[in-house]
Amino acid sequence: MTELFKLIENKTLQEKxxxxxxxxxxxxxxxxxxxxxxxxxxxxxxFGSIDNKFRIEPEQQFxxxxxxxxxxxxxxxxxxxxxxxxxxxxxxxxxxxxxxxFTQTTxxxxxxxxxxxxxxxxxxxxxxxxxxxxxVQKEQGIIGQEIKMYDDHPHWRVFFNLxxxxxxxxxxxxxxxxxxxxxARITPELLYRCYNTFYHPSNMxxxxxxxxxxxxxxxxxxxxxxxxxxxxxxxxxxSFPAEPSEVLKRRAExxxxxxxxxxxxxxxxxxxxxxxGRELMRREILMELVLDILFGTSxxxxxxxxxxxxxxxxxxxxxxxxxxxxxxxxxxxxKDPERLCERIIGAIEAxxxxxxxxxxxxxxxxxxxxxxxxxxxxxxxxxNNFLAYRFRETxxxxxxxLLQEIRLEEVLALAAENLETQRHAVSLILxxx
Amino acid sequence: xxxxxxxxxxxxGIKLHFMPTQKFKTIxxxxxxxxxxxxxxxxxxxxxxxxxxxxCRLYPDxxxxxxxxxxxxxxxxxxxxIKSGERHTLAFSMETAHDRYLGENSNLLRESLAILSxxxxxxxxxxxxxxxxxxxxxxxxxxxxxxxLLNDKAxxxxxxxxxxxxxxxxxxxxxxxxxEDYDKINPTELYQYYKQLLxxNPVxxxxxxxxxxxxxxxxxxxxxxxxxxxxxxxxxxTEQKAARTEVLSLEEQMSVNQAKLVLGYxxxxxxxxxxxxxxxxxxxxxxxxxxxxxxxxxREEAGLAYYIHSRxxxxxxxxxxxxxxxxADQQQARAxxxxxxSDLTEGKISxxxxxxTKRGLVNQLLSRQDSPSQMISFHLDGKIGGYNYSFEQLIExxxxxxxxxxTTVAERIKLDTTFLLRPAEGGEQSDD
Numbered sequence: 001m002t003e004l005f006k007l008i009e010n011k012t013l014q015e016k017x018x019x020x021x022x023x024x025x026x027x028x029x030x031x032x033x034x035x036x037x038x039x040x041x042x043x044x045x046x047f048g049s050i051d052n053k054f055r056i057e058p059e060q061q062f063x064x065x066x067x068x069x070x071x072x073x074x075x076x077x078x079x080x081x082x083x084x085x086x087x088x089x090x091x092x093x094x095x096x097x098x099x100x101x102f103t104q105t106t107x108x109x110x111x112x113x114x115x116x117x118x119x120x121x122x123x124x125x126x127x128x129x130x131x132x133x134x135x136v137q138k139e140q141g142i143i144g145q146e147i148k149m150y151d152d153h154p155h156w157r158v159f160f161n162l163x164x165x166x167x168x169x170x171x172x173x174x175x176x177x178x179x180x181x182x183x184a185r186i187t188p189e190l191l192y193r194c195y196n197t198f199y200h201p202s203n204m205x206x207x208x209x210x211x212x213x214x215x216x217x218x219x220x221x222x223x224x225x226x227x228x229x230x231x232x233x234x235x236x237x238x239s240f241p242a243e244p245s246e247v248l249k250r251r252a253e254x255x256x257x258x259x260x261x262x263x264x265x266x267x268x269x270x271x272x273x274x275x276x277g278r279e280l281m282r283r284e285i286l287m288e289l290v291l292d293i294l295f296g297t298s299x300x301x302x303x304x305x306x307x308x309x310x311x312x313x314x315x316x317x318x319x320x321x322x323x324x325x326x327x328x329x330x331x332x333x334x335k336d337p338e339r340l341c342e343r344i345i346g347a348i349e350a351x352x353x354x355x356x357x358x359x360x361x362x363x364x365x366x367x368x369x370x371x372x373x374x375x376x377x378x379x380x381x382x383x384n385n386f387l388a389y390r391f392r393e394t395x396x397x398x399x400x401x402l403l404q405e406i407r408l409e410e411v412l413a414l415a416a417e418n419l420e421t422q423r424h425a426v427s428l429i430l431x432x433x
Numbered sequence: 434x435x436x437x438x439x440x441x442x443x444x445x446g447i448k449l450h451f452m453p454t455q456k457f458k459t460i461x462x463x464x465x466x467x468x469x470x471x472x473x474x475x476x477x478x479x480x481x482x483x484x485x486x487x488x489c490r491l492y493p494d495x496x497x498x499x500x501x502x503x504x505x506x507x508x509x510x511x512x513x514x515i516k517s518g519e520r521h522t523l524a525f526s527m528e529t530a531h532d533r534y535l536g537e538n539s540n541l542l543r544e545s546l547a548i549l550s551x552x553x554x555x556x557x558x559x560x561x562x563x564x565x566x567x568x569x570x571x572x573x574x575x576x577x578x579x580x581x582l583l584n585d586k587a588x589x590x591x592x593x594x595x596x597x598x599x600x601x602x603x604x605x606x607x608x609x610x611x612x613e614d615y616d617k618i619n620p621t622e623l624y625q626y627y628k629q630l631l632x633x634n635p636v637x638x639x640x641x642x643x644x645x646x647x648x649x650x651x652x653x654x655x656x657x658x659x660x661x662x663x664x665x666x667x668x669x670x671t672e673q674k675a676a677r678t679e680v681l682s683l684e685e686q687m688s689v690n691q692a693k694l695v696l697g698y699x700x701x702x703x704x705x706x707x708x709x710x711x712x713x714x715x716x717x718x719x720x721x722x723x724x725x726x727x728x729x730x731x732r733e734e735a736g737l738a739y740y741i742h743s744r745x746x747x748x749x750x751x752x753x754x755x756x757x758x759x760x761a762d763q764q765q766a767r768a769x770x771x772x773x774x775s776d777l778t779e780g781k782i783s784x785x786x787x788x789x790t791k792r793g794l795v796n797q798l799l800s801r802q803d804s805p806s807q808m809i810s811f812h813l814d815g816k817i818g819g820y821n822y823s824f825e826q827l828i829e830x831x832x833x834x835x836x837x838x839x840t841t842v843a844e845r846i847k848l849d850t851t852f853l854l855r856p857a858e859g860g861e862q863s864d865d
Binding site: 012013014035036037038079084086087089090091092093094095096110111112113138139141142143145146148149151152153154256257258259260296297298299300302303306307309312313333363364366367368369370371373374376377378379432433 | 454455456457458459494495496499500502503504505506507508509528529530531533534535536570573574577578580581582583584585586587687688689690691722723724728729732733736737738739740757758759785788789790792793795796797799800802803804805
């Protein structure tokens with residue numbers, strides 16, 4: 001079976017990516033990588049922790065979900081009538097796993113032998129739901145432990161406490177795993193309802209990378225999906241609450257057993273929801289430049305703060321942009337959170353007044369390009385990120401050309417727009433006792 | 434694909450290991466200075482990479498060095514201190530994108546080696562000592578790092594178990610030493626120690642990437658040809674010790690939600706032991722994979738834990754089992770864990786468990802060949818353990834492991850120390 005495909009070439013990386021459409025409407029991407037021992041495949045659905053209210057056309061009624069369903073479903077797919085899915089991968093020498101984010105759930109394996117068989121196991125288990133009262137109940141205990149583990153984790157807590165402060169209504173403020181109480185409300189019926197909506201191939205995509213023949217991977221996929229006899233699915237309509245531009249509260253504090261206070265400053269991006277595709281990615285690259293010029297290890301601020309013993313080498317800043325939310329987070333461990341926050345906010349104001357120079361802009365641009373190329377050593381990085389970008393209607397391979405396009409003035413304009421003191425909040429973890 | 438290193442010895446005794454390969458988008462360099470792990474030297478060793486990285490004569494402060502690296506397309510220079518068995522290794526790594534992808538007439542191999550050489554062999558000195566400012570600053574950072582062990586509760590529990598288990602042994606020394614060790618260190622003494630270390634201790638340089646043999650030899654030869662002592666010192670091997678006769682059981686209370694259980698075992702099987710591969714398979718069957726006994730029984734069947742696994746310290750011959758559980762479930766979890774160990778001793782291992790574990794281990798080994806840093810650390814492990822297994826040798830060894838060998842391993846494994854981090858009484862427990 002030879003199928004037409006679209007070839008996506010990247011001259012900088014010297015890579016060729018094969019893009020197939022597989023009936024009933026699923027995207028399949030194959031990136032051949034010669035010389036690698038490992039083959040890595042992921043199967044992802046556009047269903048994450050924020051998708052908690054939805055309907056399928058032509059339904060009128062929305063379904064509301066308790067927090068943590070996408071993650072719970074991820075756990076439960078690893079068990080079916082035949083037993084534990086890990087055993088099937090293990091018998092083939094493959095290593096399997098899965099993860100759930102705000103916007104997607106991804107199932108994955110890597111192997112160095114018997115790819116076709118492992119690939120079939122991946123496609124099959126994700127397409128075979130099996131939920132019973134008893135298995136759901138047992139999983140509540142396991143995930144309960146996962147939640148407790150994160151409850152003791154200072155970096156996880158400082159992060160979610162900040163999102164809870166920045167957002168008033170958007171579900172990104174809720175923990176991906178939910179709470180012990182919310183997962184107690186999950187039933188097999190609810191899981192089936194979500195499964196039948198979000199796990200239709202038209203809402204999913206597959207990415208495979210390794211020393212492989214793209215046409216063969218296509219055939220394996222097409223045959224597998226054809227045998228499942230899918231009916232077309234109506235359009236999925238997701239509903240998100242209106243999010244005010246103001247933050248919910250300026251400050252969150254929690255006590256935990258830690259050696260030093262931990263502080264994150266966050267800024268809510270209220271413009272990102274009007275952007276999509278290439279423009280969204282452009283904003284992401286611009287923000288990466290802004291943050292690196294403000295807080296990077298090669299700039300004055302970082303070195304002064306380090307010298308003044310206000311930060312350690314884990315201090316950093318990050319920007320996240322999805323199609324309906326976005327935020328900046330800056331921070332780390334510090335002996336003096338108040339002074340650190342003042343210095344951070346001061347540096348942002350100074351940049352708005354004093355600007356940045358060509359040398360800085362060019363140097364950071366080179367750094368981003370080099371870092372991007374280096375990351376392409378990792379098959380996991382390529383697959384995971386390609387689909388994450390794809391689900392935002394953007395393309396990981398576009399980065400070098402976007403990096404060429406952007407101008408210094410845009411960086412400054414974005415810093416002024418997006419690091420607005422009015423939309424900031426501070427999250428603090430303080431040493432208990 | 435062959436994964437062998439071309440090996441050379443520089444005139445000053447430094448060993449160069451070069452792997453030509455077209456697989457990667459990068460040029461990767463690792464430089465390692467080996468020292469023994471002991472309580473007197475631990476803080477000095479930990480401090481050196483941090484101080485060296487903060488400033489050298491050519492790049493006298495961190496900002497200048499970082500700008501230089503950014504202009505080399507974000508070359509990444511990182512330093513570390515590795516505790517492996519009873520070795521303490523100073524690590525310097527450099528990774529750049531390969532020139533081929535940059536569309537510029539650059540020579541990133543030479544540039545990288547020049548920077549690495551500047552950092553290591555031409556440090557910033559004041560009156561024959563390291564810069565006082567940097568030494569003070571890095572001492573303070575490392576003291577913070579030692580205190581920060583508390584922040585990750587699983588790591589904290591593991592380190593506490595190991596420290597108690599190996600009190601009085603060199604392995605009992607923490608990777609960063611003790612807080613009080615740092616008070617005593619002064620910049621002069623630190624520099625004298627460093628000179629001696631660089632002159633007398635074994636040094637390995639690794640280069641991995643699509644490069645020409647001659648250009649690598651020329652560049653390394655040019656930048657690392659400093660004079661050293663004629664004779665390198667011999668570092669002591671990691672010692673094995675028998676498990677204590679009565680198990681040491683420790684508990685610590687803390688204001689946490691989840692209890693962390695760590696069980697420390699002595700395997701009496703070292704890195705070069707003929708049962709090395711059998712030990713890998715043993716620990717794999719017990720708790721190395723999601724198909725392993727511990728994961729299946731404690732997590733999947735009893736639903737008591739989210740994470741539970743067994744891990745090996747292959748040089749010292751230790752095995753640790755770690756789990757996050759409800760304190761109230763502690764006894765039940767312990768009972769299930771002990772049953773799995775006794776099943777292994779009695780040879781209650783299905784063909785499927787044995788085969789799947791072997792395949793999983795082989796898959797892990799082959800997968801390491803797809804990462805330059807893993808290729809380097811694999812070989813470095815051999816240098817530390819005193820024997821360089823090849824991938825082929827380990828794979829063959831694993832495939833040949835018999836049930837009898839696994840039960841022999843099981844008989845040698847003895848519980849030594851248990852550590853339980855538990856929620857404080859009357860604290861914020863939400864256990865049911």
